[in-house]
Amino acid sequence: MSEQSPPTPAAKPSPSARKRKPKVENAPKPRLWRRALRWAGRGLAGIAAVYAVLILLFSFVPPPINLYQLGEVWRLGGIDKDWVSWDEIAPVMGRSAVAAEDANFCAHWGFDMAAIRAAIDSGSNRGASTISQQVVKNVFLWHRRSYVRKAMEAVLTPVVELVWSKQRILEVYLNVAEFGEGVFGIQAAAQYHFGVDAKDLTAEQAARLAAVLPDPKEYDAGEPGPYVRRRAGQIRSGAETIAADGRSACFEG
DSSP, rough: OOEEEEEOOOOOOOOOGGGOOOOOOOOOOOOOOHHHHHHHHHHHHHHHHHHHHHHHHHSOOOOOOOOOHHHHHHHSSSEEOOOOOOGOHHHHHHHHHHHHHHHHTTTTTSHHHHHHHHHHHOOTTTTOOOHHHHHHHHHSSOOOOHHHHHHHHHHHHHHHHHHHHHHHHHHHHHHHHHHETTESSSHHHHHHHHHGGGGGHHHHHHHHHTTTTOTTTTTTTOOOOOOHHHHHHHHHHHHHHHTTTEEEHHOOO
């Protein structure tokens, strides 16, 4: 019998003949605009978090100073300001400020839509800004007008209205408002113009102080001219009406 040779094993395919796995390409890097959007989103979230903390903090802690006051410190070399609590402010001062600046203070949620519509119809924004908006501008923002500031004011005002009481909003307003060049807050104003404490202000003195709020550098509560005297008379009447018809209940209750 002839000897059979063992079967020849099948030839292994050469490495070059093997099917090559496709190379996995690195994932494309995010485009520049996507990175910019991501960082912008993080920046906005950080800003929102800072404002949220400040709004909560200032609901019970006096704001130490604001950007406008810092600018006046730089310009004048110093300012006169002194914080007092709500209980240390004459009740007539709160009513006078509301009568002068925001008669519907207790009825709105931060924006007086009727006043805004009236201002738009007349082609002016005078009288459309509420006390709540002024507090947001004075405490958290800056005075120079811009679309950015107005947009931030529109966002922050309802938040402040939600977190703070109406009494707190008015208390902060009276403590940060300017009543004369370099004179900030109702206590400093009462001392500067009349030599009394804020709790001892009379109805006439309160009305004069409220009358100069639109332009405290131009008008003088201590030595009033014809405009301030006339405006103070209107404010006194308005403050009495607000007390009589209950529109002061939200901050005097």
